[in-house]
Amino acid sequence: MSGRTWGGTTLADRKAVRRQQLLIAALELVGEAGMAGVSVRAVCRTAKLTERYFYESFADREELLVAVFDQVSAEAAVALFEAADIGGGTEAVAKAAVAAFVELIVDDPARRIVLLAAPLSEPALARRQTELLPRFISVVQGQAPGSMSAQEREMGALAVLGALQSLFLAYVDGRLTVGRDALVSYCVRMLISAYRVGSRMGITD
Amino acid sequence: MSGRTWGGTTLADRKAVRRQQLLIAALELVGEAGMAGVSVRAVCRTAKLTERYFYESFADREELLVAVFDQVSAEAAVALFEAADIGGGTEAVAKAAVAAFVELIVDDPARRIVLLAAPLSEPALARRQTELLPRFISVVQGQAPGSMSAQEREMGALAVLGALQSLFLAYVDGRLTVGRDALVSYCVRMLISAYRVGSRMGITD
DNA sequence: CTTTATTGACTACGACTGTTGTCAATCCTA
DNA sequence: TAGGATTGACAACAGTCGTAGTCAATAAAG
Structure with a gap:
């Protein structure tokens, strides 16, 4: 049965292709209309598949969103690891990673929403983000x-x-009016000093 | 004309009462179904008013949300100012304020959503929050x-x-498993040390 | 009583939603 | 060719939505 083909491909392969089509469609909709634009029908419409195929891969919208998040996160992680792979001290590494991340989110609204904004309004993604x-x-x-x-x-x-x-989010919304370098620099310093909050017990002003 | 009454009240008073009814209904819906539960029709249904009266006070959903946010923020500000009005050093004040805020958001899911979660998914509220x-x-x-x-x-x-x-948000979601005291303590320390990030130029690890 | 303002309960328009089932056409294998 | 799997295009159910208009009933003032 598993060897049977249709159009030269196995059922498992077609399922995998359709699943990926749905993920791509969902990300596209995020970019166009934010998370509210991602409904089962809208995703199927965009992917040019009937709703039957949605339920072939996902139990519901939430499961799709988690899959999108996982895929985008994995891509971002690769980008960060590559950017950080420059050797040097903690500050240099942090700076490279932050700069790479800022570039990613500024340049790609859809991925920005998935990585930063969606976890703030979709409980399942918040949980997933916490895990990762x-x-x-x-x-x-x-x-x-x-x-x-x-x-x-x-x-x-x-x-x-x-x-x-x-x-x-404030930076890309225009709610924070600073240059990119200043933002990156601030984030780097914050990352590096974050442990100081916890590592110094009994701080007094 | 402005002196004309209906049921013993002026039109201006009735408008003010209806407006408040809509705000209360919106907050109630937030508590029951999150921000997605706040639609024009749902709010009017809950307030037991026809949609005509929605547009009497608000141009659209966004304007209502900003009004809800403003009202809840004002209440929270009063609570914070009162809690912080204990004299003492910065740490004691911060601790009192943070503890009061934690109590507020833990005890009141609707207000928590309005103050913390809604600005993260509603652009108009994000802007308003930045202003305040x-x-x-x-x-x-x-x-x-x-x-x-x-x-x-x-x-x-x-x-x-x-x-x-x-x-x-992680704390109330159960994504962060710490005691309330530990959370308050950490937040206080973070608040107090936040300026150190910016005030120390040229930090090195 | 007449006139005007206000209210309450709809209707209308033109969409949208999640989930599941039906049926005919097409494809593939034996 | 026959039988079964797969596909594509719907329909169905039972709702939802934002916005604005209509009309009759009620209230108020002169």
Whole structure:
């Protein structure tokens, strides 16, 4: 049965192709109309597939969104790892990674929405992002000081993520009027110093 | 004409009452179904008013949302100012304010969504929040160091806002498993040290 | 009582949604 | 060629949406 073909391809291959078509269509819709533009019918319409094929790969919209997020995240991770692979100290690495990320989100509205904005309004993506967060953070921060508890580390990562999301989204919205270099520089410094919040107990003003 | 009454009240008064009914209905819908639950028809249904009265006070959904945001923000600001009005140093003030804010958002899901989550998915609210941000931040941070540029101050405020949003939303979602005291403590330290990022030029690791 | 303003309950337009089923046409294998 | 799998194009159900107009009933003032 699995060897049977249609148009020269197996059913498994056709399913994989259709699945990818749906992911691409969803990302395209995000870019055009934001997350609200991603409905089952809209995605199928854009992919030129009937709704039957949606349910071939995804139980519901949420499952599709998570798959889109995973795919875009994986691409972003590759870009970050490549940008950070320049050797040098923590600051140089952080700067390269942040600059690469700023370029990615400025240049690609759809991916920006998926990576930064969507997790803020889609609970499933927020959870997924939280799961993947340590991986992204580790690119630029290396090892946390041993004195930090797991909780401090967790809070630090979430705080950094929130801060970056806020800054980047404000920057592209025009709510933050600074140059790109200043933004990158600030983010780098923030990333590097983030552990200081947690690593210095008993701070007084 | 303005003195003419209906049921003992003037037209202006009735308009004000209906407007408030719509605001209350919107907040109630937020609590039940998130921002997606707030449509013109749903709000009017909940307020038991016909759609005509929606357009009496608001041009569209966005204008209603901004009004809801403004009202909830004003209430939150009062709560923060009262909590912070305890005298003492910056840390004590910050702690009181953060603890009060955490209590507010944990106890009131609708207000939490309006204050923290909605600005992340509704552009008009993001802009409004950016405008009001300096006011909230000033409660707990007093004056920024004179050495900071306006840009650094702006970025610092946005970073802090994003960090707090991220931490609080993760906390109430169960994505961040720490105690409330640990969260408050971390946020206070972060708030107090946020200016250090900007105030120390040329940080090296 | 007459006139005007206000209210409440619809209708209309032109779409949209998620999910599932039906049926005819096409393709493939034996 | 026959049988079964696959495809493509719908229809169906039961709703939803934003915006504006219509009309009868009610209220108020002179």
